[in-house]
Amino acid sequence: MNNTSNLKRKVQAYLPRLPADLFKLVVAFIFVFPFYWMFVTSFKPYIETIQFPPTLWPQNFTLEAYTAILGKMNLLSYAKNSVIITLSIIVLQTVVMIPAAYAFAKYQFRGKNLMFTLVLIAFMIPGQITFITVYILMAKWKLLGTLLPQIIPFGANAFGIFLLRQSFMQVPDEIIEAAELDNASQLQIMTQIMLPMSKSTMITIALFSFVSHWNAYFWPLVMTDTEKVRPLTIAIERLKDVEYGINWNILMAGNVLLVLPVLIVFFFASRKIIESFAYRGVK
Amino acid sequence: MRITKTMSLVLLVVMLLSAAVFAAPPTVTEPITIQIWHTRAAGANGDQIANAIAEFNATNAYGITVEEVYQGGYVDTLAKTMQSLAAGTNPELVLLERAAGVPVMATQGVLLDMAPYAERDGFDLGNVPPVLLKYSYYNDQLISMPYIRSTPLFYYNKALFAEAGFDQAPTTIEDLITVGQRMTRQENGQTVVYGFELLNDPGWFIQNMLYQLGSNLVSEDGMSTPSLEDGTMLKALTAWRDWIDNGWTCPPTVTRGEATMKDLFNQGKIASYFASSGGMTNILKNAEAAGIDVGVAFLPTWDIPSAPTGGGNLAIIQRGKNDQQMAAAWEFMKFVMSDEQVAQNAADTGYLPVTYGAVETDVIQELWAEHPEYKVAFDQLAIAQELPWSEYNSEYIEKLKVVCSQLIIDQSITPEEAIEALKREADIIFW
Numbered sequence: 001m002n003n004t005s006n007l008k009r010k011v012q013a014y015l016p017r018l019p020a021d022l023f024k025l026v027v028a029f030i031f032v033f034p035f036y037w038m039f040v041t042s043f044k045p046y047i048e049t050i051q052f053p054p055t056l057w058p059q060n061f062t063l064e065a066y067t068a069i070l071g072k073m074n075l076l077s078y079a080k081n082s083v084i085i086t087l088s089i090i091v092l093q094t095v096v097m098i099p100a101a102y103a104f105a106k107y108q109f110r111g112k113n114l115m116f117t118l119v120l121i122a123f124m125i126p127g128q129i130t131f132i133t134v135y136i137l138m139a140k141w142k143l144l145g146t147l148l149p150q151i152i153p154f155g156a157n158a159f160g161i162f163l164l165r166q167s168f169m170q171v172p173d174e175i176i177e178a179a180e181l182d183n184a185s186q187l188q189i190m191t192q193i194m195l196p197m198s199k200s201t202m203i204t205i206a207l208f209s210f211v212s213h214w215n216a217y218f219w220p221l222v223m224t225d226t227e228k229v230r231p232l233t234i235a236i237e238r239l240k241d242v243e244y245g246i247n248w249n250i251l252m253a254g255n256v257l258l259v260l261p262v263l264i265v266f267f268f269a270s271r272k273i274i275e276s277f278a279y280r281g282v283k
Numbered sequence: 284m285r286i287t288k289t290m291s292l293v294l295l296v297v298m299l300l301s302a303a304v305f306a307a308p309p310t311v312t313e314p315i316t317i318q319i320w321h322t323r324a325a326g327a328n329g330d331q332i333a334n335a336i337a338e339f340n341a342t343n344a345y346g347i348t349v350e351e352v353y354q355g356g357y358v359d360t361l362a363k364t365m366q367s368l369a370a371g372t373n374p375e376l377v378l379l380e381r382a383a384g385v386p387v388m389a390t391q392g393v394l395l396d397m398a399p400y401a402e403r404d405g406f407d408l409g410n411v412p413p414v415l416l417k418y419s420y421y422n423d424q425l426i427s428m429p430y431i432r433s434t435p436l437f438y439y440n441k442a443l444f445a446e447a448g449f450d451q452a453p454t455t456i457e458d459l460i461t462v463g464q465r466m467t468r469q470e471n472g473q474t475v476v477y478g479f480e481l482l483n484d485p486g487w488f489i490q491n492m493l494y495q496l497g498s499n500l501v502s503e504d505g506m507s508t509p510s511l512e513d514g515t516m517l518k519a520l521t522a523w524r525d526w527i528d529n530g531w532t533c534p535p536t537v538t539r540g541e542a543t544m545k546d547l548f549n550q551g552k553i554a555s556y557f558a559s560s561g562g563m564t565n566i567l568k569n570a571e572a573a574g575i576d577v578g579v580a581f582l583p584t585w586d587i588p589s590a591p592t593g594g595g596n597l598a599i600i601q602r603g604k605n606d607q608q609m610a611a612a613w614e615f616m617k618f619v620m621s622d623e624q625v626a627q628n629a630a631d632t633g634y635l636p637v638t639y640g641a642v643e644t645d646v647i648q649e650l651w652a653e654h655p656e657y658k659v660a661f662d663q664l665a666i667a668q669e670l671p672w673s674e675y676n677s678e679y680i681e682k683l684k685v686v687c688s689q690l691i692i693d694q695s696i697t698p699e700e701a702i703e704a705l706k707r708e709a710d711i712i713f714w
Contacts, residue, residue, distance in 0.1 A: 047572045050546040072330070132366060139370035222363065225318070225372055226352055238324045238353055246542045247326065247569075 035259075042066070042253035049248040065253035073235060075257065082231040085150045085220075086213045090206050093157040097205070100161045102190050105168035106176065116165075123158035131222050138223065149223040150231070154213065160205040167201040168194055203272040211262055232258055308399045308613070309606035314346030317611045318374035320354045320364060322595060323431065327564045329353070331631040339618045347611045349376075357384055357595065364600075368393060371603050375612040378430060381418040381596045382486075382670050383677040388598060389421040390674060395601035396424035400613045406620070410638045417669040418596055427596035428620055429637040431628070433561035434592045434663050435487055437583060441576040443476065443554040452555075452580030459583040460526070466554040467531040477533035480544050480556045481523060485687050486670070486680035487591050488557055492519040494668050495585035500680075501713075505673025508709045511702060521698040524690055534691055549573035557582060560660035561594060563633030567656065579656035581663050589668045594634065635660055675712050682708040 041049055042065050044058045069075065103109075104116050130153075138149040171194060179189050195202065217233045224230050236254040240246055323332045336349045354360040357380035367373040373393075379385050388394050401408065408416065408425075415429040437452050444450070447466050453459040463478030481488055490500040498515035501508055510516040526532035533553055536543045547553045549569055558566070563579070570577045582590050597619065599612040618624060622640035629636040630650045636642050642661065651658040670676060683705065690701045 045572070046569060047549075047574075050549050050573070052550050052552075073325075132369070135366060136370040139367075139372045144372055221355065221359075222366070225320075225367065225374070226350060234353075237355075238329065240324065246539070250325075 035263075038252045038255050038259075041248055042256045044249050046247055046249055065247075065249040068250050069239065069254055069257075073238075075232070075235060077228075078230060078232045078235040081147060081229060082214060082233070085147055085231055086210055088147070088151045089154045089213050090209050092151065092155045093160055093209055094202070094206070096156050097160045097164055098190055098195065100156070101164035101168055102186075102194060104161065104165045105171075106173070119156075119158045119161050122156070123162065127153075127219050131219065135222060144223070144225050145229065147229050150216075150220055150229070153219075154209075157205065157209060160209065163205055164198060164201055167198040171197050200272045203269055207265065207269050207272075210265060214262060215258075308403055309610040311345040311347060311607060311610045311614060313607070314348070315607055315611045316348040316350060317376065317608055317615070318350050318352055319376035319378070319597075319615070320352050320360055320374045321378040322353070322355065322357055322360050323378070324353060327632050328431075331628055334631075335619060335624060335628065339615060343614060343618065345611065345614060347614055349615050360384075361387065364388070368600075368602055373600050373603060375604055375608050376597060376599055376615060378595045378597055379427065381427070381429070381432070381592075381594060382672075383680075385418045385427050385596050385598065386421070386672060386674050386676070388600075389426050393600055393602040394421075394424075394426040395599040395604075395609055395612070396426060397428075397599065397613060397616065398423075398425040400610075401425060404617065406617060410622075410640050412637070412639070412664050412667075414592060414664060414667045414669055415635070415637055417672065427598040428616060429635075430595055430597040430619065431561060431632070431634045432592055432594040432596075432637055433559040433634055434590050434660055434667060435491075435557050435582060436560050436563075436660055436663065437555060437580045438548070438558055438566060439555035439578045439580070440548065440551065440553075441578045443551065444578065452578060453583045454581070456522070456583050456585050460531075463526070463531045463555070464529070469530075474530060474533075475552065477547075477553045478531040478555065479526070480533040480535060480547070480553050481526075482540050482544060482557065483535045483684060483687050483691060484540075485683045486676075487593060489516075489519055489523075489683065489687070490670060490680075491582065491589060491591045491668070492522075492585060494589045494591075495587050497586060499671065500683075501671050501673045501676060503671050505671050505675065507713055508679070508705075511706050511709060516705065517698055517702050520687070520690060520701050523687075524694075524698055527691060527694075537688065537692055545569070549575060551575065559593065560657075561632060561634045563656060563660070564631065566633075567654070577656070579659045581659065581666070588666045590663045590666055592635075592664070592667050592669060629657070633657060633660070635664065679709065679712050682712070 040056070040058055043061050043063070044055070045060050045062050045064060048055060048059060100119075104112065104119075134149070134153055135144075138144055143149055143152075175193060176189055179193055184192070215233060216231070217237065220231050220234055224234070236251075236258050239251050239254045319336070321332060323329050332351060336351050340348050352374070354363045357378075360378060361380070361384045364373060364377050364379075368391075377388075379388060385394075400406070408419075411419075411429060415432055419425060419427050419429065439452055443466060444452075444462070447462070449462055449465075453462045459479065466476060466478035467474060468476040486500075493499055493510045493515050496510075496515040496518060498510040498513050500510060510519075523532075527534050533544075533547070541558065544553065544556055545558070545566065548556060550573070567577060581588070597616060599609060599616060601609060604612075619628070620638070622638055622644055623646075625636050625638045625641035626644040626646040628634055629641065630646050636647050641647055647657075673679075686696075686701050686704050686708075689696045689704075690698065696704070
């Protein structure tokens with residue numbers, strides 16, 4: 001008797017939340033299904049990929065798509081390029097971003113607003129507008145045979161500077177003054193006080209940077225003239241033989257290999273992202 | 284004394300000048316690395332160029348190393364080449380779409396005239412079928428060679444044809460209509476089998492129909508569009524729209540048209556289509572995996588039997604390149620144009636063997652004996668025609684494609700309105 005009324009109460013309490021939860025389920029399904037589809041397609045033989053009605057799970061489970069790409073293409077060297085480029089960009093951006101954001105957040109100097117406006121403008125100009133001049137510049141510097149044209153232009157991350165500045169501004173000035181009284185250098189304040197208090201923001205920025213540069217296609221395509229310096233995305237695109245039909249299983253196997261690192265990183269970092277976007281007051 | 288000095292100076296200048304004019308083309312004297320930018324992505328196509336380059340690098344006597352760089356499709360490769368020309372980082376060799384790419388580069392004067400090299404080395408251009416050489420000459424200069432060339436063919440599902448009582452492909456458009464209608468099957472108001480599909484590739488298929496009707500997409504001088512005036516364009520577009528409206532021709536999809544069409548064919552939902560011979564190896568392989576027996580035949584014809592050709596030509600870029608680089612590029616050009624390489628290229632992919640000598644090789648003869656389908660493509664060259672050279676071609680064909688998609692896919696305009704729209708576009712493009 002007591003139990004049933006308890007259950008009833010619980011159900012009644014839950015009912016108003018039901019539509020929202022259903023909606024979340026639908027949204028989750030919409031986002032997850034393409035990944036699921038990519039994953040199962042990569043384990044099908046070609047003929048099953050074009051079957052109609054399609055199969056939701058491989059009837060003839062096969063690794064032939066994976067052996068086809070891993071055996072033929074030197075994916076490892078492309079992957080190595082992707083890793084070097086992405087990590088270098090993140091390191092470079094961090095080194096540039098922290099002092100810049102700190103200065104914009106806590107210093108008063110002439111031209112500060114103008115300079116911050118310039119950062120915001122840089123944030124708004126897409127690579128499609130600058131690539132030809134950058135390409136010609138890189139050609140003049142004789143850097144096209146190296147990985148640098150894919151790294152240097154991204155040294156300053158305008159979005160990151162903006163986000164980190166907001167985060168630094170939330171740190172009360174009293175804390176910095178206290179540190180200064182204790183004879184802390186500006187570098188120490190930045191690295192030992194500001195950074196730990198903005199950890200989730202840093203991780204979020206690094207993560208966004210990682211995803212966008214790991215997945216970059218346009219920039220590497222126009223900035224490279226030799227296979228030696230190309231990242232994984234270009235190698236995967238090559239699997240799509242547009243002119244004469246597509247082997248979906250092979251294309252999807254390539255994409256699985258491409259997104260796997262991103263998924264793994266997201267799996268471990270998702271909590272930090274949510275934290276940094278949720279409002280945090282002064283403790 | 285003075286005179287002799289002046290005279291000897293003049294003599295020296297004359298000698299130097301004549302040496303420059305009559306100098307034999309350079310040869311490669313030391314090891315060198317050159318680049319080729321190409322469009323041959325993956326699968327049979329990508330493997331083919333990788334293997335050919337590996338063989339050249341291992342066997343050439345000059346220490347030349349060719350490095351291949353895949354640059355996307357024809358449009359991307361052309362755009363990247365233009366960009367690199369501006370920056371001075373262009374490759375020695377580039378693969379260009381014969382009608383949409385070669386004229387763009389040729390009119391800018393960046394392509395090397397290979398005639399002196401060909402003459403020096405006794406390279407026999409008579410070995411190449413003349414129809415494939417249309418985009419090889421510009422102002423009497425030899426500026427490109429046919430490399431991955433193809434011709435569209437009629438592919439059909441033999442089992443579906445047999446079920447409907449046909450044991451061979453239609454040879455005329457009238458036959459195609461009869462066969463296509465008979466082949467089409469509906470269940471519960473849904474079309475489960477279409478008799479035919481025509482891709483939205485008017486630069487090939489519509490242009491060829493116009494030729495078959497006695498007209499052409501552009502005039503011989505490349506300056507006007509006769510088919511808009513003489514009614515042949517209206518006839519071809521009206522026919523195509525009728526075929527769709529009558530329900531036996533499947534309309535192409537907006538994106539990935541060719542891949543989608545081939546998937547449907549392999550599912551047994553389309554009985555026949557037109558497509559390039561260049562993809563034949565993939566078509567046969569995938570159809571076999573799907574358990575479908577593919578027949579291959581000439582394109583059906585209106586009045587005059589004909590077929591277009593297409594694909595890519597290989598050219599050497601002279602801008603910013605020294606003698607050694609150009610000479611090395613020529614060596615590679617000669618290598619890929621050798622009968623053995625041409626034969627291998629054709630056998631691996633389904634592209635046309637572009638020399639008569641290649642056809643005589645064991646590789647091609649054995650291939651044809653085993654898969655007579657490949658021979659059909661080469662035989663069709665006998666009736667092949669080529670789009671007249673015009674620098675306006677690619678722009679006009681692009682507009683034609685848009686108009687066709689409005690007519691065939693959106694069905695938002697009538698054939699008459701399509702002609703009006705094309706006339707407006709042609710007025711702007713051709714002047």
